[in-house]
Amino acid sequence: MPSTDTTKQYEAAKAQYAAHGIDVDAALKKLSEIKISMHCWQGDDVRGFMNRDQDLTGGIAVTGNYPGAARTPDELRADLEKAFSLIPGKHKVNLHAIYADTDEKVDLDAIEPRHYERWVEWAKAQGLGLDFNPTCFSHENSKDGFTLSHADPKIRDFWIEHCKRSRRVGAYFGEQLGQTCVTNVWVPDGFKDNPVDRLAPRRRLKDALDEVFAEELNPAHNLDAVESKVFGLGAEAYTVGSHEFYMGYGLQNNKLICLDAGHFHPTEVISGKLSSLSLFAEGMLLHVSRPVRWDSDHVVILDDELYEIGKELVRGDLLGKTHIGLDFFDASINRVAAWVIGTRNTIKALLQALLEPTDLLRKAELEGDYTSRLALTEEFKTYPFGAIWDYYCESQGVPVRERWLEEVKAYERDVLAARA
Structure with missing residues (x-):
């Protein structure tokens, strides 16, 4: 299960996405499939x-x-x-x-x-x-x-x-x-x-x-x-x-x-x-x-x-x-x-795409509001995607961020190095 700190960051990030109608939990469920x-x-x-x-x-x-x-x-x-x-x-x-x-x-x-x-x-x-x-x-x-x-x-x-x-x-x-x-x-x-x-x-x-x-x-x-x-x-x-x-x-x-x-x-x-x-x-x-x-x-x-x-x-x-x-x-x-x-x-x-306000962007495009389309597309590039990704990794039981590299290095030392 995700740690308390990871969950707190996730909930805060989820609220920001929800303000634009994005269901983060549903996005993660779809991603897992x-x-x-x-x-x-x-x-x-x-x-x-x-x-x-x-x-x-x-x-x-x-x-x-x-x-x-x-x-x-x-x-x-x-x-x-x-x-x-x-x-x-x-x-x-x-x-x-x-x-x-x-x-x-x-x-x-x-x-x-x-x-x-x-x-x-x-x-x-x-x-x-x-x-x-x-x-x-x-x-x-x-x-x-x-x-x-x-x-x-x-x-x-x-x-x-x-x-x-x-x-x-x-x-x-x-x-x-x-x-x-x-x-x-x-x-x-x-x-x-x-x-x-x-x-x-x-x-x-x-x-x-x-x-x-x-x-x-x-x-x-x-x-x-x-x-x-x-x-x-x-x-x-x-x-x-x-x-x-x-x-x-x-x-x-x-x-x-x-x-x-x-x-x-x-x-x-x-x-x-x-x-x-x-x-x-x-x-x-x-x-x-x-x-x-x-x-x-x-x-x-x-x-x-x-x-x-x-x-x-x-x-x-x-x-x-x-x-x-x-x-x-x-x-x-x-x-x-x-x-x-x-x-x-x-x-x-794929997760980044699932967290995009696609319906909102499509509506702006159909209405000819290309200013909003461009502005929102750019602003969402700096939304707290990392907090969602970290939560997903922990909920799936895999290392967060670069921590996986420590396990690969250990595997290299203990297993791969023995191969001629």
């Missing part, structure tokens, strides 16, 4: 456990050599548990296919739900949901930069089979855990230099996706998403799965459309796309990240774009059709701390 899908690959630098000796491909690069990366599924789960103990709320874990936990030697085109049973058992015990992704990179069959759009039908069929099986794993997660699994398809396919034929690879990708999604699965167990990218290392000139391609495919085939914060041109932001896409899409998946200069997947900070994402989701009542996931990987800092910083910041941005 939002699940963030925390990505497992921050914990081990996207190595996975199936082909750990395979070089990273697909334009993926992790920089830094901070000690303590997880080497086994048990270590990764322990690190995730530590991170979740410092994050308010109950959330989800986003797995890539290469994180199978099995003693069996299996390739990507042969994965089955049993290869992930230990993850499901752990998620049940922790009260967490699981999301999933086929891993179409860092494999012998992806070394030339093409997977589902490959010109060789044998290689293309390998990846089609992998994605089919990934969907079944996702459905297994959803059925077992009682929380819908979002299975997200992203492929790195593209050319380093200018192609002659832009159409044929996209036609092959469309046909391959049609095969992947042919099997009907219970949407209560599994929802499919497709993710675009503007370019990648080794695919600087042309990416098969562009935003236009996947937006068209998702709308036509009732798939969730994934917007990754780093997968667009440097002057584009995904917050500005949400309202338009929400009118036509079955639903949306967000990969909240922080691009620096471009798709560099830095740890999420509480910057303007994160605030804007939160505001768009709340102002437009889009939380019900939007799945929020994280996607960054930084090996230059403590990996558990990276999870905690990014996830807590994402939740903070």
Whole structure:
């Protein structure tokens, strides 16, 4: 339970928000129901456990050599548990296919739900949901930069089979855990230099996706998403799965459309796309990240774009059709701390949006009172949000403010430092 001092500050702050018709208790209840899908690959630098000796491909690069990366599924789960103990709320874990936990030697085109049973058992015990992704990179069959759009039908069929099986794993997660699994398809396919034929690879990708999604699965167990990218290392000139391609495919085939914060041109932001896409899409998946200069997947900070994402989701009542996931990987800092910083910041941005006088601002806008709209928007930036956040953290049994860092430092000293 929150301390007396925290409660006093909370009650005082709550009264200030209430003066503008904001029900803080209701906002915190709504916040507690939002699940963030925390990505497992921050914990081990996207190595996975199936082909750990395979070089990273697909334009993926992790920089830094901070000690303590997880080497086994048990270590990764322990690190995730530590991170979740410092994050308010109950959330989800986003797995890539290469994180199978099995003693069996299996390739990507042969994965089955049993290869992930230990993850499901752990998620049940922790009260967490699981999301999933086929891993179409860092494999012998992806070394030339093409997977589902490959010109060789044998290689293309390998990846089609992998994605089919990934969907079944996702459905297994959803059925077992009682929380819908979002299975997200992203492929790195593209050319380093200018192609002659832009159409044929996209036609092959469309046909391959049609095969992947042919099997009907219970949407209560599994929802499919497709993710675009503007370019990648080794695919600087042309990416098969562009935003236009996947937006068209998702709308036509009732798939969730994934917007990754780093997968667009440097002057584009995904917050500005949400309202338009929400009118036509079955639903949306967000990969909240922080691009620096471009798709560099830095740890999420509480910057303007994160605030804007939160505001768009709340102002437009889009939380019900939007799945929020994280996607960054930084090996230059403590990996558990990276999870905690990014996830807590994402939740903070949502809380800030929930504490905004949206109805009042909308009324001023409709009446043409743009002076009040601007003045109130600016004044609310310095309202006592911190007191509300502290109360929420204490009520959820997690450390307030930077106190969580002491626990991460102790975990680094007692656990991470012992890893070679």
